[in-house]
Amino acid sequence: MTxxxxxxxxxxxxxxxxxxxxxxxxxxxxxxxxxxxxxxVDPARDWVHCDVMDNHFVPNLTFGPxxxxxxxxxxxxxxxxxxMITEPERIAPEFRKAGADQITVHIEACADVARTLAAxxxxxxxxxxxxxxxxPWSAAERYLEDLDLLLVMTVEPGFGGxxxxxxxxxxxxxxxxxxxAHRARYLxxxxxxxxxxxxxxxxxxxxxxxxxxxxxxxxxxxxxALAVLRQAIR
Ligand code: DX5
Ligand code: ZN
Numbered sequence: 001m002t003x004x005x006x007x008x009x010x011x012x013x014x015x016x017x018x019x020x021x022x023x024x025x026x027x028x029x030x031x032x033x034x035x036x037x038x039x040x041v042d043p044a045r046d047w048v049h050c051d052v053m054d055n056h057f058v059p060n061l062t063f064g065p066x067x068x069x070x071x072x073x074x075x076x077x078x079x080x081x082x083x084m085i086t087e088p089e090r091i092a093p094e095f096r097k098a099g100a101d102q103i104t105v106h107i108e109a110c111a112d113v114a115r116t117l118a119a120x121x122x123x124x125x126x127x128x129x130x131x132x133x134x135x136p137w138s139a140a141e142r143y144l145e146d147l148d149l150l151l152v153m154t155v156e157p158g159f160g161g162x163x164x165x166x167x168x169x170x171x172x173x174x175x176x177x178x179x180x181a182h183r184a185r186y187l188x189x190x191x192x193x194x195x196x197x198x199x200x201x202x203x204x205x206x207x208x209x210x211x212x213x214x215x216x217x218x219x220x221x222x223x224x225a226l227a228v229l230r231q232a233i234r
Pocket of ligand 1: 025026027028049051082155156157158159160161162191192193194211212213214215
């Protein structure tokens with residue numbers, strides 16, 4: 001008699017890379033109950049957005065690779081790390097070691113943008129580049145070809161709960177046009193003031209990944225709020 005074939009463990013869900021994607025930002029979550037906050041995220045559909053701030057590039061100060069490692073331990077979802085730190089080149093690979101699937105650096109924060117993007121690429125993470133509201137679209141153009149993600153900030157980076165800047169939709173439209181003209185592959189993410197109504201507006205402009213802190217974690221039922229956001233961007 002032959003032994004029955006072992007039943008394989010359920011495969012981990014493939015990380016979603018096809019838009020639209022909702023990305024709840026843990027910046028607005030209760031860090032004393034991080035696992036509970038992360039339990040609303042569906043690894044097959046959503047990303048988890050982690051905002052790293054250094055009290056230098058932005059006035060606020062949040063967390064580093066230690067907490068990203070904790071996030072990695074409690075969720076199988078795609079971990080989307082947004083570095084709002086000065087000169088991220090040297091520390092970026094530490095976030096990959098902690099479990100980041102994607103690392104986004106700010107164009108305004110890098111001593112050498114191309115070298116920083118190369119360091120992120122070499123770490124094995126997907127590569128993102130972010131632009132602040134006052135940074136012109138044209139500043140990003142020469143780095144776009146090899147990017148996996150372009151993050152168009154729709155508030156000044158630093159804090160959750162600010163108002164969505166609708167005039168950033170021109171940059172989103174420019175990003176869509178550039179990508180098709182140059183056969184690039186980056187996804188277009190928006191971050192700041194995203195709630196169901198502003199997400200719909202950004203989606204109409206061509207945005208594909210929707211970061212939301214306040215509109216998910218400061219709602220009475222974050223699980224329902226995330227479902228409403230997913231519905232708005234469909
Ligand atoms: C702001 C951060 C955002 C923040 C967004 O600098 O990059 O990711 O969590 O928060 P809301 O969705 O509340 O505007
Ligand atoms: Zn962010």
